Each structure stands twice: as C-alpha cells, then as structure tokens.
Amino acid sequence: MTKWAIEAHALGCRLGARPVFSQLDLAVPRGALVGVLGPNGAGKTTLLRCLLGLARRTEGRLEVLGRDPGAVRASIGYVSQGEPPEMSLHLSAVASVAAAFQGERWGFPLHRRRERNHALEALEAAEAGALAQRPLGELSGGQRQRVRIAQALVNAPQLLLLDEPLASLDQGGQQAVLRLAKRLCLDRGITVLMSAHDLNPLLEYIDLVLYMANGQGRLGSVDDVVREDVLSALYGLPMRATRVDGRIFVHPDRGFIPELTDCCPHCEGCK
Amino acid sequence: MRASRRILALFLFLLVARGAQAAPIAVVAAESTYGEIAQAIGGPYVAVRSIIASPRIDPHLFEAMPSVAVAVARAQVVVMNGLGYDAWMQKLLLASPNPRRQVVVAADLASNLIMSDRNPHVFYDLRVALITAARLAAVFAGLDPAHAAQFRANLAAFSQQLLPVYGQIEAIIAAHPNLAVTGTEPVFGYMLRTLGYRAVNRRVQQNVMNDTQPSPQEVVAFERSLRTHAVGLFVYNAQVQSPLTQRLTALAREAHIPVVGVAEFAPPGLPYPQWQLATLRLLAAALNGVRP
Amino acid sequence: MILGLEYAFMRHAVFAGSAIALVSAPMGYFVLLRRQAFAAHALSHVGFAGAAGAILLSLSPYLGLFAFTLASAVGLALLGSRVGERDVGIGMVLMFALGLGVLFLNLYTANAAAAIGILFGSIVGISSTQMWLSAGVALGVLVVLALIYRPLRLASLDQDAARGRGVPVGALGVVFVLLLALAVSISVPVIGALLIFSLLIGPPAAARVLARSVEGGLLLAALIGLAETWGGIAASYYIGYPASTWIAGISFLIYLLAAWGGPRLRPRAAR
Ligand SMILES: Nc1ncnc2c1ncn2[C@@H]1O[C@H](COP(=O)(O)OP(=O)(O)OP(=O)(O)O)[C@@H](O)[C@H]1O
Ligand SMILES: [Mg+2]
Numbered sequence: 001m002t003k004w005a006i007e008a009h010a011l012g013c014r015l016g017a018r019p020v021f022s023q024l025d026l027a028v029p030r031g032a033l034v035g036v037l038g039p040n041g042a043g044k045t046t047l048l049r050c051l052l053g054l055a056r057r058t059e060g061r062l063e064v065l066g067r068d069p070g071a072v073r074a075s076i077g078y079v080s081q082g083e084p085p086e087m088s089l090h091l092s093a094v095a096s097v098a099a100a101f102q103g104e105r106w107g108f109p110l111h112r113r114r115e116r117n118h119a120l121e122a123l124e125a126a127e128a129g130a131l132a133q134r135p136l137g138e139l140s141g142g143q144r145q146r147v148r149i150a151q152a153l154v155n156a157p158q159l160l161l162l163d164e165p166l167a168s169l170d171q172g173g174q175q176a177v178l179r180l181a182k183r184l185c186l187d188r189g190i191t192v193l194m195s196a197h198d199l200n201p202l203l204e205y206i207d208l209v210l211y212m213a214n215g216q217g218r219l220g221s222v223d224d225v226v227r228e229d230v231l232s233a234l235y236g237l238p239m240r241a242t243r244v245d246g247r248i249f250v251h252p253d254r255g256f257i258p259e260l261t262d263c264c265p266h267c268e269g270c271k
Numbered sequence: 272m273r274a275s276r277r278i279l280a281l282f283l284f285l286l287v288a289r290g291a292q293a294a295p296i297a298v299v300a301a302e303s304t305y306g307e308i309a310q311a312i313g314g315p316y317v318a319v320r321s322i323i324a325s326p327r328i329d330p331h332l333f334e335a336m337p338s339v340a341v342a343v344a345r346a347q348v349v350v351m352n353g354l355g356y357d358a359w360m361q362k363l364l365l366a367s368p369n370p371r372r373q374v375v376v377a378a379d380l381a382s383n384l385i386m387s388d389r390n391p392h393v394f395y396d397l398r399v400a401l402i403t404a405a406r407l408a409a410v411f412a413g414l415d416p417a418h419a420a421q422f423r424a425n426l427a428a429f430s431q432q433l434l435p436v437y438g439q440i441e442a443i444i445a446a447h448p449n450l451a452v453t454g455t456e457p458v459f460g461y462m463l464r465t466l467g468y469r470a471v472n473r474r475v476q477q478n479v480m481n482d483t484q485p486s487p488q489e490v491v492a493f494e495r496s497l498r499t500h501a502v503g504l505f506v507y508n509a510q511v512q513s514p515l516t517q518r519l520t521a522l523a524r525e526a527h528i529p530v531v532g533v534a535e536f537a538p539p540g541l542p543y544p545q546w547q548l549a550t551l552r553l554l555a556a557a558l559n560g561v562r563p
Numbered sequence: 564m565i566l567g568l569e570y571a572f573m574r575h576a577v578f579a580g581s582a583i584a585l586v587s588a589p590m591g592y593f594v595l596l597r598r599q600a601f602a603a604h605a606l607s608h609v610g611f612a613g614a615a616g617a618i619l620l621s622l623s624p625y626l627g628l629f630a631f632t633l634a635s636a637v638g639l640a641l642l643g644s645r646v647g648e649r650d651v652g653i654g655m656v657l658m659f660a661l662g663l664g665v666l667f668l669n670l671y672t673a674n675a676a677a678a679i680g681i682l683f684g685s686i687v688g689i690s691s692t693q694m695w696l697s698a699g700v701a702l703g704v705l706v707v708l709a710l711i712y713r714p715l716r717l718a719s720l721d722q723d724a725a726r727g728r729g730v731p732v733g734a735l736g737v738v739f740v741l742l743l744a745l746a747v748s749i750s751v752p753v754i755g756a757l758l759i760f761s762l763l764i765g766p767p768a769a770a771r772v773l774a775r776s777v778e779g780g781l782l783l784a785a786l787i788g789l790a791e792t793w794g795g796i797a798a799s800y801y802i803g804y805p806a807s808t809w810i811a812g813i814s815f816l817i818y819l820l821a822a823w824g825g826p827r828l829r830p831r832a833a834r
Contacts, residue, residue: 052727070729078727088596088720095776096720103717104728108709112778135775151724161727337567337576337800340687344570358680362688366572481679483668 002066005030005159005191006051010060013043013050020046022059024217028193028208030158033185034219035202036195038212044195045081047212048161051193052078065158072159074104077152081163081195083144089137093128093147094119096136100151118154125188126150127180142173149180160184162194166201178205199226200247226250294318296414299342301351301360304394304536305377305403307543309350312407312425316418317348322360324539335359343367348410350403353378354391373410377403386460388473392535396461397433400543404429432544439551440465447503447558453496454506455516456480459533462550468504471496479508479516493519497526504558505530529557566793567800575689576796576806579697583750584762584788586701589708589781590746592767593739596719596777600764601650602639602740605657606747607759608682609635612664615678619667624678625693629748635660636744640737684755686796686806697749704742711738716777758807762788765814769821773828787817 005028012022020043028034036044049055050062053070065072088096098119102109109115123129128146136144145165152160162181166174182205184190196202199209203222210219211226213234218225225231226248231239238253295318300306306321313319320342322335343349343360344367351360353376364374378385381399393399408426412419444466452463453472456479463470470476472493478485485493496502497519505523507516509532523530531554537546567573594603613631614624635656642652668678689697708715718725718732725732750759770783795810 053729054726073727073729076727078724080721080723080727084721084723086597086720086722090771090775090780091720091777092775095779099716099720099777100724100728103713103725104730105713106710108712133775151721155728335685335687336803336805337573337687337796338803340572341567341570344572359685359688362685362690363572365690365692366575366688368571368691477671478669481668481671483665486669 002063003029004063004066005032006062006064006193008060008062011050011057011062012059013046013055014058015046015055019058019215020055021212021215021217024060026210026219028191028219030191031185031189032191032207033181033205034191034193034208034210035199035206036193036210036212037197037199037202038217042212043215043217044212045163047210047217048078048163048193048195051159051161052076074155075158077149077155077157077160079145079148079152079160079162079165081167083148087136090135092133092135093123093139093150094132097122097147097151097154101154119150122150122154123147125153125184127176142169142176145169145173145177146180149177153184158190160190160192162192164195164197166194166196166198171201174201178202181205199250203246203248222248296348296411297346298348298350299346301349301357302394302536303539304543304546305350305352305375306539307537307541307546308400308404308429309348309407311429311542312404312422313411314421314425316415316421317411320346321539323357323536335363339363340367344369346372347414348373348375348407350375350407351377352391352393354385354389354393356391373414375403375406375410380406384461386464388457388477390457390460392458393461394536395459395533395547396465397436397547399461400547401430401433429544432542433547436544436547436551439548439555443551443555443558446555450503451496451501452504452506453493453502454508455519456508456511458508458535459506463506471502479511479513485515490515494522497523497528500526500528502528504528504554507532508535509533510535529560531557566797571691572687572689573796573800575691575694576686577793579689579694579749579753580686580792580796580806581789582698582701583746583753584766584792585785586704586746587750587762588766588770588784588788590704590743591763591765592770592777592781592784593708593715593719594743594763595767595771596716597739599649599740599743600760601653603743603747603759603763605639605653605660606632606635606740606744607751607756608657609660609664610748610751611678611682611756612660612667614681615664615667615671618678619671624681625696625752628681628751629745631660632744632748632751633741636740637737640740681752682756684751684753684758684807686753686799689753693752697753700745700749704745707738707742711735715739754807754810758811761807761811761814762791765811765818766791769818772821772825791817 006026008024008026011024011026013020036047038044046055050057051064051069052073062069065075094116098115101115101118120132123132126146126149128143128150131139131143131147136147139147149165165177169177178201181192181194185192208219209222209225210217211234214236216234218230218234226241228239228241231241231250240251240253242249295316296313298309298313298317298319300309300319300321301323303321303324306319309317310319322339340363343363349364349372351357377399378393380402381393384396384399385393404426408422411422450468451471452468454476457473457476460470475485475489475493505528507520520530533550537543566577594600610628610632613627617624617627638656639653642649714725714730715735718730718735722732747759750762754762766787767780767784769787770780774780774783791810791813794813795806798809799806
C-alpha cells in the first residue's frame with residue numbers, strides 16, 4: 001500500500017474540446033483533509049470526477065489509492081455538488097442510505113437487515129443517527145447534506161470526495177460538517193477532499209489546500225500555497241492574500257472582482 | 272308391486288314430458304339485427320339475447336362487461352356479423368373456449384358476397400340475411416331435432432317476408448335508376464349495390480368509419496359533388512355522428528339533395544324484413560322529395 | 564363459485580389481471596422514482612399506431628403493439644436520460660408515432676375496430692394464449708428487474724452517486740425503458756391505453772406516501788395493485804359497468820385515502 005491516497009503528475013483533463021486543467025501535480029497522503037479551492041469554473045468538480053474515473057484524464061499520470069482511477073471506485077465515497085434532481089423525498093434517510101450499500105452489485109438484496117444496519121452505522125458516523133427514520137422531504141438542507149455524506153460512507157470508503165458540502169449551510173452547519181470530515185480522517189484514516197469557495201471556515205481543519213485557477217492548480221499547506229507569488233502565478237495576474245485576525249482574503253491586487261479592475265493579464269498597465 | 276309399476280310409469284312419463292319441453296336453445300347475437308333473425312327462425316324454442324341493441328352504441332367501439340361475457344360463455348349458439356365489425360365478440364369467444372358452442376358468422380357464410388373493400392355492413396344485403404337464417408335453421412335443428420320441421424317452416428316464412436322488400440327495391444330502381452350516391456359512412460353500401468347505385472367519395476366514408484381524418488382534398492371533392500349535384504342521394508349513419516358528418520349532412524340538405532338516415536342495426540322488436548322495408552320506404556320518400 | 568371463476572373468461576381475467584398488477588406495481592414505482600410517467604404515457608399510446616400498422620399489413624394487432632412500443636422505447640432511451648431533458652424527446656416520439664397511426668387508419672379501408680379497440684382494452688375478452696403470454700412476459704420482466712434491482716435503485720435515487728460507484732447508468736436506463744415497454748404492451752390490451760395509469764401509477768403513488776423504504780413501497784404497491792384488480796373485476800362482475808372503470812375508480816380512491824391519511828398516520832409510525 002502506498003503512502004499516497006492520490007498521486008498525480010502533469011495531470012490534465014479536457015471536457016469536449018475545452019481544456020479544464022493541465023499540469024497538475026498532486027501527492028495527497030492517506031488520512032489527510034484537503035480543501036479544494038478556486039473560483040467558479042476552475043475545475044474543482046471536474047477534478048473530483050477525474051479521480052472517480054468519470055471524467056477522463058487526457059494527459060499525465062494519475063493513481064488513486066495506488067491503482068488506476070475507476071478500478072478503486074468501490075473504495076471511494078462521492079457526494080456530488082448540489083442535491084441530485086432524482087432525490088426521492090418520500091424515502092426515509094435510512095432507506096436512501098441503504099440504497100447506496102453495494103449499489104453497484106447486481107441482483108436483489110437478500111440481506112436487507114444487513115443493508116439497514118450498515119446504513120444506520122453510516123448515519124451514526126455522519127452524526128445523523130437521529131434522522132434515520134425521517135423522510136428526506138422533512139429534513140433541512142444541512143440535515144440532508146449529512147444524510148448524503150452518510151450515503152457516501154456506507155461502503156466504508158478510504159477516500160471521500162465531497163463537492164461543495166458547505167454550500168447553503170450556515171456557520172454552525174459548516175463547522176459541523178468540517179468537524180465530521182476531520183473526525184473521519186482522524187478516527188478512520190479516510191482521506192477527504194472537500195471543494196469549497198471560502199477558505200476561512202476550512203483553515204483550522206484542513207491539512208492541505210489545493211488551489212485551482214486558470215486551468216492550473218497548486219497543492220500544499222496553506223502557508224505554502226496561499227501566498228501572493230503562488231496565487232499571482234496561478235491566476236496570471238497580481239493577487240493579494242490579506243490576513244486579518246487569522247482570516248485570509250484572496251483578491252486581485254487592486255480590487256476584489258477581477259472583471260471590475262483595470263488589471264488583466266493582457267493590458268499593459270500591470271506589467 | 273302394481274303401485275311401484277305405476278310410479279315407474281309416471282316417472283318415465285315425466286322424464287319424456289320434460290325432454291319434450293327442453294329448455295330453449297340459448298342464443299347470443301352480437302347485434303339485434305341477427306337477434307331478430309334468430310328469433311324469427313327459432314320462435315319459442317330459442318332464448319335470444321342481443322348484446323348491442325341500443326341505437327346509441329357505436330358497435331365498432333364497444334367494451335364488453337362481465338354480464339355479456341357470462342352470456343357468451345353460457346350460449347349454445349352465437350351469431351355475429353364478422354369482418355371486424357364485432358371484434359369484441361371474437362375476443363369474448365376466445366376468452367371462453369367451448370367446443371360445443373356453435374358460432375354463426377354472417378360474413379363468413381357469404382364470403383362470395385363481400386365487397387372488395389371488405390365493407391363490414393353485410394346485413395344490408397338481403398341474401399346475407401337469408402343465408403344466415405338458413406344456417407341458423409340448420410343449427411337449431413341439430414340442437415333440437417324435435418322441432419326441426421318448425422324451424423324449416425319459419426325459414427320459409429322468413430324468405431316469404433323478404434318478397435315485399437324486393438318489391439320495394441324494384442319500385443325504387445324503376446323510379447330512380449342509376450344514381451350516384453354518397454354518404455357519411457359506408458353503412459348502406461350493400462343495399463346500394465343491390466339497387467345498382469354507384470357509391471362515390473368512398474375514402475371519406477371509410478375514414479369516418481375508422482375515426483380518422485379524411486384529407487382536405489377528399490373533403491373538398493366530397494363537398495363539390497354535393498354542390499354540383501353530382502350525386503343524387505346522400506346517406507348518413509343515424510347512429511354515429513361527428514361535427515364533420517353533421518356539416519356534410521347539412522350541406523346536402525342545403526343543396527336539396529335527397530337525404531336519408533340509416534341505422535346500423537334493427538331497432539329491438541322490429542323483425543328484420545320490416546326493418547329493411549321501413550328503411551327502403553324512408554329512402555323512397557326522400558327520393559320522391561317528401562321531407563320527413 | 565365466487566367471482567364467477569367457473570367461467571374461463573373470469574379465470575383468464577383474474578389471472579392475467581393479477582400478473583399485470585404484479586408487474587405494473589414495481590415498474591410503476593420505479594417510474595415514479597425516475598420521474599418517467601410521461602414516458603409510460605407515451606409508450607401506452609404508441610401501441611395503438613403499431614396495432615393500426617399491423618392490421619394494415621394483415622398481421623396480428625398485438626404483434627404491431629409490441630413492436631411499436633419496443634421500438635419507441637429504444638427511441639426514448641436514445642433521446643435523453645436526465646430528468647428535464649427527456650420530455651421533449653418523448654413528445655417527439657409520441658407525436659411521430661401517433662401521426663403514423665392516424666396515417667395507417669387513413670390508409671386502411673376495412674373496419675379498424677381491432678386497432679381502435681386496443682386503446683380501450685377488454686378484461687373479459689382475454690384468450691388463454693393472451694393470458695399465458697401476459698403472465699410469461701410479466702414473469703420475464705420481474706426476473707430482469709430483480710437482476711438489475713440494486714444498481715437500478717441507486718441510479719434512480721442518485722445518478723451521480725451511481726456513476727461514482729461504476730453503475731452503467733445509461734445502459735440501465737435503456738434496459739428499464741425496454742422493460743417498461745414490455746409491461747405496457749401486456750397491460751394495454753387488457754386495461755386499455757387510456758386507463759393504464761390505474762395500475763402503473765395509482766398503486767405506487769399511494770404506496771410511496773405510506774411506505775418509507777423502497778422495498779416497502781414495492782410490496783405495498785403490489786398489494787394495492789392486486790386489491791384494485793380483484794376488487795375491480797369483482798365489482799364489474801357483481802354490479803356491472805366495465806372493469807377498467809372500477810379499477811381506475813378504486814385506484815383513485817386508494818390514492819386519495821393514502822394522500823389524506825398517510826401524513827396523519829406517519830408521525831405515529833415513526834415514533
Ligand atoms: N459537460 C461539460 N462539457 C464541456 N465543458 C464543461 C462541462 N462541464 C463543465 N465544463 C466546463 O469545465 C470547466 C470546469 O467546470 P467545473 O464544474 O469543474 O468547475 P468548478 O470549479 O466545479 O466550478 P463551481 O465552483 O462553479 O462548481 C468550466 O469552465 C465549465 O464551463
Ligand atoms: Mg463544481
């Protein structure tokens with residue numbers, strides 16, 4: 001067993017004709033909690049799908065849990081971005097988690113008791129044990145998020161990919177999900193990749209940050225990556241990382257929204 | 272000893288008497304037209320049930336209920352039209368298989384009389400009615416040999432009653448020979464053939480029968496034939512009407528073309544020959560310019 | 564004997580009706596999970612065009628019904644899989660098929676009652692051949708459904724999660740629509756295209772309100788479907804009026820009772 005949960009060299013991926021990212025080097029040790037950050041369209045979702053073997057790697061080398069991605073799907077838990085449109089609100093939390101238990105196997109589940117027990121355990125692990133019997137339609141967005149994490153945990157994964165699990169949660173909810181993710185790393189040795197838009201809530205939990213922008217990405221500790229020189233190279237324009245009271249604000253040199261500043265990679269003024 | 276012999280004799284007598292008064296033959300007719308024919312031939316020795324007898328029902332689209340299926344399952348004789356006209360009856364027969372039940376299909380008895388477009392309304396051909404009546408007489412005689420002579424006599428009477436119908440047909444032909452005829456549906460096709468009339472705009476009529484839309488050109492040709500008096504008679508199905516057929520009928524009336532409505536089966540209780548005669552009298556009145 | 568079972572046609576009605584109810588319930592439950600009611604509606608109506616085409620070619624209307632329904636199912640499967648994007652495809656297939664049906668009727672000069680009759684169905688007019696065919700097809704559909712059960716269940720609840728576990732979501736969707744086409748093809752001549760939802764949608768819709776797990780819903784839907792079928796046939800036999808009318812009426816009533824009573828029952832059940 002390799003030490004790395006994810007190992008990639010010069011990884012690139014394109015969707016259709018559009019290159020989403022390229023030249024990505026990753027080395028994520030097992031049991032790490034990694035925050036994946038970057039603006040909309042940076043390729044966070046695409047990267048997670050690439051790790052699952054759903055988006056095809058078009059260049060470079062990639063090993064997940066020491067194997068080819070796709071070969072280790074059974075050991076990966078995945079919570080996609082946003083609620084699935086297929087979600088059935090009549091079902092109880094435990095039933096919808098049970099449906100994911102060995103969901104790729106053919107045939108009718110003859111051991112329903114076992115399926116259910118695994119589902120209850122996963123709900124406990126996701127701190128949603130109390131919600132087990134309630135229909136999804138009667139849960140709050142944050143509660144549903146936890147049920148979906150339980151669904152990803154039901155097959156005892158070694159790698160957990162959470163795509164924007166903090167979206168539409170309040171601060172308390174975000175803290176709860178982050179604490180949960182951290183505990184899964186520490187107690188169960190699960191490697192967790194979590195994409196997010198705001199770095200600050202993650203700061204005290206994550207071991208590593210993967211910052212993606214402009215078709216590129218850098219993995220490292222927060223102090224190594226969230227630096228003005230690294231970010232400027234990533235974005236291709238002068239960036240600032242302002243630290244205030246232990247919080248970090250990443251923004252372009254002369255404003256917060258690149259489009260509104262007169263500074264861009266092509267104009268003369270910045271150079 | 273003597274007493275017991277008497278009892279035995281009484282028993283045998285009762286047995287014979289019961290045999291003589293056997294239950295009437297159970298006959299199910301898909302439409303009342305055939306029910307009337309069966310009744311005319313079988314008289315009191317048959318119990319006829321006609322399934323479609325209400326003039327409000329479109330026999331092409333009829334959904335059977337269990338009571339009907341029970342009657343079919345119990346029937347000794349089933350008489351129907353055929354040619355898909357009563358496809359539902361075919362289904363009921365298949366659903367209740369019974370090798371002893373005799374099925375009389377009018378269209379199959381007279382296959383050489385069927386029009387090339389397989390017009391299913393064969394009951395407007397008097398010959399088909401007579402052949403069906405003859406077949407029923409033979410079937411009844413087989414089931415109830417004791418009254419075979421009676422069935423034969425009834426058949427003879429039936430054919431006698433058709434003579435005035437032929438008389439009316441000859442009178443119409445003499446007064447109005449060689450007409451071109453159109454209509455809303457091909458219901459009256461066989462009688463028109465007997466009259467020596469020419470049916471035009473057949474496509475529109477077939478489309479109306481099958482609940483599909485005729486094309487605009489066909490309707491245009493149809494309307495032109497009415498406006499230009501290319502036709503001498505307009506026949507509509509009095510039982511099945513739609514906005515299209517009502518408009519065409521009104522158009523024919525406006526153009527002062529003789530219009531006559533015909534039914535798809537005999538009104539219950541009216542014997543077949545009288546029904547045909549009544550229809551032909553309506554036709555004659557229309558052709559003679561008498562408006563109903 | 565009760566229910567007139569001494570008559571062959573009643574035995575055929577009860578047996579074929581039960582087979583159809585038993586296959587419609589689970590298929591309909593998945594139709595609801597997958598939000599494919601419109602596809603089911605379309606499939607039940609294209610059969611009419613097939614029947615019309617078959618009588619034009621002097622073939623059995625049932626042959627045309629099966630062929631057209633299955634062919635349309637392939638068309639539906641190819642024209643989109645995700646909720647929301649497929650309704651247009653279904654509308655196109657339905658439109659095209661019904662247009663052909665009207666053309667076939669237009670070209671047909673003899674009586675087309677057999678084709679039009681297919682839209683209404685006839686529960687008391689089932690031949691023994693048709694009964695065995697229905698039962699055989701129903702059994703086949705149920706066997707295949709059991710074989711693909713677990714992946715289908717997951718894919719129906721969360722496509723992305725299913726893909727993440729390596730479930731061939733697209734192929735499963737095609738197989739499911741083909742199964743649906745088969746189930747519809749045996750139901751239409753019996754209950755009628757216009758009333759097919761009384762067994763396909765009614766029972767699962769009521770079951771979904773009452774049951775909190777997928778398997779519970781399937782079981783309950785099957786029981787409701789059987790009760791409706793037997794109740795409808797019995798009412799039609801003893802009271803009169805077409806059996807399909809009774810079945811549709813009972814279906815609607817059970818759904819209303821479930822929708823009204825379900826939420827009032829549930830809190831107690833959950834406790
Ligand atoms: N199916 C697709 N075909 C072609 N391009 C796509 C497809 N899906 C996404 N893209 C493009 O790929 C790029 C990366 O998309 P991705 O969803 O990975 O971004 P993201 O970082 O997850 O963004 P967000 O924060 O908005 O979720 C975007 O520019 C997007 O337009
Ligand atoms: Mg994303």
